[in-house]
Amino acid sequence: MKNKKIVLLLVMTLILSATTAAMAQTEVGYMNRLDFTKEVLKTFNIQLLETTQTAFKDVAIADIPYVETAYQSRIISGYGDSFKPTSPVTREQALIILIKAMGEQGTVSKITAEEMGKVLTFQDQQLVSAWAKPYVAYAVARGITTPKDGKLNPQAQLTHEDAKSYLEKAKQYYDANLTREGLSAAAMLQKVNEKFTEFNTYKYRGVFDMETKAEVPGQGQQAMKMEMIQEGMFQKPMQVYVKTIAKVAGMEMPGGDQAAEVYMTDNAMYIRVPQEEKWAKMDINPIMQEIQKLTGNQDIGNAVMSKDQMAALGMYATYSPDVVKDGKTYYVISASIDKESFKKMFNEIMEKVFSYVADAAAKEAGAQPQVDQEMIKKQMMEMVNMMEIEMDYQMFIDKETKLFEDMKIFQTIHMNMGEMKSHVTSIGNFKYYDFNGPVTFPEIKGEDIQQLNTMQ
Numbered sequence: 001m002k003n004k005k006i007v008l009l010l011v012m013t014l015i016l017s018a019t020t021a022a023m024a025q026t027e028v029g030y031m032n033r034l035d036f037t038k039e040v041l042k043t044f045n046i047q048l049l050e051t052t053q054t055a056f057k058d059v060a061i062a063d064i065p066y067v068e069t070a071y072q073s074r075i076i077s078g079y080g081d082s083f084k085p086t087s088p089v090t091r092e093q094a095l096i097i098l099i100k101a102m103g104e105q106g107t108v109s110k111i112t113a114e115e116m117g118k119v120l121t122f123q124d125q126q127l128v129s130a131w132a133k134p135y136v137a138y139a140v141a142r143g144i145t146t147p148k149d150g151k152l153n154p155q156a157q158l159t160h161e162d163a164k165s166y167l168e169k170a171k172q173y174y175d176a177n178l179t180r181e182g183l184s185a186a187a188m189l190q191k192v193n194e195k196f197t198e199f200n201t202y203k204y205r206g207v208f209d210m211e212t213k214a215e216v217p218g219q220g221q222q223a224m225k226m227e228m229i230q231e232g233m234f235q236k237p238m239q240v241y242v243k244t245i246a247k248v249a250g251m252e253m254p255g256g257d258q259a260a261e262v263y264m265t266d267n268a269m270y271i272r273v274p275q276e277e278k279w280a281k282m283d284i285n286p287i288m289q290e291i292q293k294l295t296g297n298q299d300i301g302n303a304v305m306s307k308d309q310m311a312a313l314g315m316y317a318t319y320s321p322d323v324v325k326d327g328k329t330y331y332v333i334s335a336s337i338d339k340e341s342f343k344k345m346f347n348e349i350m351e352k353v354f355s356y357v358a359d360a361a362a363k364e365a366g367a368q369p370q371v372d373q374e375m376i377k378k379q380m381m382e383m384v385n386m387m388e389i390e391m392d393y394q395m396f397i398d399k400e401t402k403l404f405e406d407m408k409i410f411q412t413i414h415m416n417m418g419e420m421k422s423h424v425t426s427i428g429n430f431k432y433y434d435f436n437g438p439v440t441f442p443e444i445k446g447e448d449i450q451q452l453n454t455m456q
Contacts, residue, residue, distance in 0.1 A: 049068050052064055055081055056083040060085075075101045092129060092135070098144065099139065103178070103186055106318060106336040119141050143173065178319060195402050201436055202432055203432070207230075213424075217419045226249065230244045239441055241441050242262045243259050258274035263441060278449060279442075317333050322399070328398060331396075332394060387415050392411075393407060404432060406432070
């Protein structure tokens, strides 16, 4: 009898323990950073990187592919050398991770304070972190999250129920609005990129309409309009020719319109500027190697940016409404370049270029040039750092052929040099054509080349 009581007591204890554990799990039910990251990658079918390397010291080997994929895709960030995989996720943090996985950072960056004010009207909107507000506004406007009883509880820990709801609604919006043929804008660009690699040759023509407004001390505001016409051609493995003609509205150029030309072949660059009959030659192999490192080793002949180059430029792509031209439907992909990422990469490239050009000029002269190359380099870098550059692209892709045929570029450059300020706006229209057609490049002989340091 005593033994039966002991057995019964043990059974009851096990049942109560199991029930208590189950209740505890139901009560806690929160998502941590690692689990939510995995669910996000799975939801959006993001292919995992094949890697066992990570800079985070607190990530298990089995979890490295998930964390590194999300980190390299700029979906998540860390805390120094820690990822904190078991830390909880707040509701606003979860929305940010989701929206980044959707590739909508570019859209979010353009949300104005006025637009946020119209959306963030729930009772506890003041609890939304400043850096999270545009993301939360995006999510609310698109129905990914909805305030309950007038509150959003942005700082509350994300429950499994929250996560399920967020993921389902985000995926629904993503599939309906941010994909074509099941591909994101970035994935579609990669498909177009692969298409370009099939061609041995192609040509392009572009026209830039530029307007410059400047405030000059003692002279007031000045304005100038310019048209830049650019024609180019490419042939594998790396032959590129570009001719640029600049026309200033209301101004006659001495000798008529004159063209600047650039020809790249066999790791050499030939440059011919207006007023010059001969070409200046540069060995560009060292420069190209450095630039390719900085830009993700992009094939110079490919007009479509690679995934790595887009990442280097902080570029985010999204679909705009399709258009129909001449009876054909085109997917329209809009892409914006992150200003800080662009400036960082641009500075690094200019640093390499200035150093190389200065060294090349000195070697050609046979002695140190009379001008202070370091001073010129310093002044040029200071000028670059004074610039604020914004660039947006619209790319038109034939729905049937997946050929990239037309592109628009919108660019603004602000420069503040003390009392002198300038503002340049440019709109460019480019067309790519004659794929695998015949191309003709300049024939440059030894007597056609001049030293770099003798260019005017």
